Amino acid sequence: MKTFDELYLELAEKWRERTLGSGSVDALDKGIHHIGKKLLEEAAETWMAAEYEGAERVAEELSQLLYWSQLVMISVGLTPHDVYSRL
Numbered sequence: 001m002k003t004f005d006e007l008y009l010e011l012a013e014k015w016r017e018r019t020l021g022s023g024s025v026d027a028l029d030k031g032i033h034h035i036g037k038k039l040l041e042e043a044a045e046t047w048m049a050a051e052y053e054g055a056e057r058v059a060e061e062l063s064q065l066l067y068w069s070q071l072v073m074i075s076v077g078l079t080p081h082d083v084y085s086r087l
């Protein structure tokens, strides 16, 4: 288990070091168009899970939505603080 901040630090470090074999680095290399489509896909899957599949599946899909949100943040140079400061 990890927190939002811990995942962000892990992903940012992998991107900074261009860690070989990281799917996240591959996704960031593909760019914001690819990442944006994944974000929408996970948002739709979250919605469908909430309509039809129950809370556990919603949690799984939301975890993926948070992951892809973090790749959006890294791809445009945002940190969690930039987002938290707007909550």
Ligand SMILES: N=c1c2ncn([C@@H]3O[C@H](COP(=O)(O)OP(=O)(O)OP(=O)(O)O)[C@@H](O)[C@H]3O)c2ncn1[C@@H]1O[C@H](COP(=O)(O)O)[C@@H](O)[C@H]1O
Pocket: 010, 011, 014, 021, 022, 023, 024, 025, 063, 064, 067
């Ligand atoms: N939390 C995640 C995470 N959530 C979602 N995903 C990716 O998001 C995609 C969505 O999966 P789906 O189940 O929706 O789709 P799928 O059909 O299984 O796969 P696709 O056809 O969509 O690729 C998958 O490719 C997952 O690999 C994640 N990939 C990595 N992480 C974490 O990110 C960190 C870095 O991972 P690496 O970059 O792989 O080292 C680690 O802590 C990982 O646990």
